[in-house]
Amino acid sequence: MPELPEVEVVRAGLAPAVVGARIEACTVLDARALTRHAGSPASFEQEVTGGSIDAAARRGKFLWFPLRGSDRAVVAHLGMSGQMLLREPGAPTERHERIRWDIVHPEHGELSVLFVDQRTFGSLAVDDLAPTPDGAAGGWGTETATVPTQVSHIARDPLDPAFDQGRFHADLARRTSAIKRILLDQAVVSGIGNIYADEALWAARIHPETSAASLSRVARQRLLDAVVAVMTKALAEGGTSFDAQYVNVNGQAGYFAHSLEAYGRTGSPCTRCGTPIVRVAFTNRSSHYCPRCQRRR
DNA sequence: AGAGCTCCCTGTAAGC
DNA sequence: TGCTTACAGGGAGCTC
Known part of the structure; x- marks a missing residue:
């Protein structure tokens, strides 16, 4: 996607x-x-x-x-x-x-x-x-x-030089919903979908159902840094060069699949601790996380 | 205003 | 084997 x-x-x-x-x-x-x-x-x-x-x-x-x-x-x-x-x-x-x-x-x-x-x-x-x-x-x-x-109502994305970090922190501190829901809210921070939300939460060791407002400033920053890191890595692995003769611009995902740590890895061992990744229903979607590394607070 | 839900759609895969 | 059902999910728009 x-x-x-x-x-x-x-x-x-x-x-x-x-x-x-x-x-x-x-x-x-x-x-x-x-x-x-x-x-x-x-x-x-x-x-x-x-x-x-x-x-x-x-x-x-x-x-x-x-x-x-x-x-x-x-x-x-x-x-x-x-x-x-x-x-x-x-x-x-x-x-x-x-x-x-x-x-x-x-x-x-x-x-x-x-x-x-x-x-x-x-x-x-x-x-x-x-x-x-x-x-x-x-x-x-x-x-x-x-x-x-x-x-115009879409927030800048975390790779945008004009991304407003202060507003990101303020929005999270104010919102009581699950942090994953907030990550998917394009009016708070844009560009994140279900895959990179799960990946960033795994990297930051945050349970997807954690109330956004309950996160410390340090945890919020760790999460934002994780979002930037996972997206930057995915982008680097997906970079393609322009071919003037025959250009195939393909929007399908998959090239980054081998690097995924949480998304789609239900039952597979967490690469940090070996605990099987679990999958739970989440507003008509799924969340994948490590129940040991990402403890619910 | 924020929270949380439905709906739109089609192809694949699992289940019976 | 063939049918049915679940599932994938971004974002608008709705209600409370």
């Missing part, structure tokens, strides 16, 4: 191909990919066609592509199964392809950008860009201090 490291791999893979490119044609194959778009599929196609992409930006799990001279951007969220793929022009339709752009890049020539999404939780939309309240760049991949209105 694409979380921050996977989405960043997609952003970094797309950037050399799409920044500076002009969208010559846009085809919506499935309107369900436009659930966040305010207008009709025809209006999406019309507005995107002819647009030139100025940047490939990301905050948390959201991507956006500012359109030149318009104060508007195409916003993309991959949901659970979304992919953005680069293909040669005229490439056959993918099984779950929802939207396609035919672009022309001044250096790389013609390419197709495919939005493919099996479970349709992802979407594209055209949205207004609004100034950031803190005046810093909107996210990775852009120096412009704007962010799409759909993304």
Whole structure:
């Protein structure tokens, strides 16, 4: 499932191909990919066609592509199964392809950008860009201090140079919910999904059901450091280089799977203490943790 | 405002 | 073997 490291791999893979490119044609194959778009599929196609992409930006799990001279951007969220793929022009339709752009890049020539999404939780939309309240760049991949209105409520992610550590500490100290729920709240800290939440809690030796407010400042910082460490490591292992001939930008997870310590390791020994990792239900999801290293307080 | 729940969707895998 | 059910889960939106 694409979380921050996977989405960043997609952003970094797309950037050399799409920044500076002009969208010559846009085809919506499935309107369900436009659930966040305010207008009709025809209006999406019309507005995107002819647009030139100025940047490939990301905050948390959201991507956006500012359109030149318009104060508007195409916003993309991959949901659970979304992919953005680069293909040669005229490439056959993918099984779950929802939207396609035919672009022309001044250096790389013609390419197709495919939005493919099996479970349709992802979407594209055209949205207004609004100034950031803190005046810093909107996210990775852009120096412009704007962010799409759909993304404005999303907190900066922990890898963002303008991430507000003080606000992170204050939010955790104030919230009484389980720390895992708070980690997954994109308005508190963005980019974390179920996998990296479990990994960071394991690394910081914190039980997922611990009340956020009960954590000491030291524990909060240890957790934040763990989030940064696990995401940085995942990103480094997933980094891919741009291939001008045939670019395959793949949003699927899995490359980091061999490094996982908690997620998906139910019954396997904790690599720190040997105790079997347990799995418990958690708000329609699962939590994986070591019952010995991550004692409930 | 915060907490906690449902819903959206499809493919895979486990269970009977 | 074939059907049914559980499960994966991001984030909007709802109620209390």
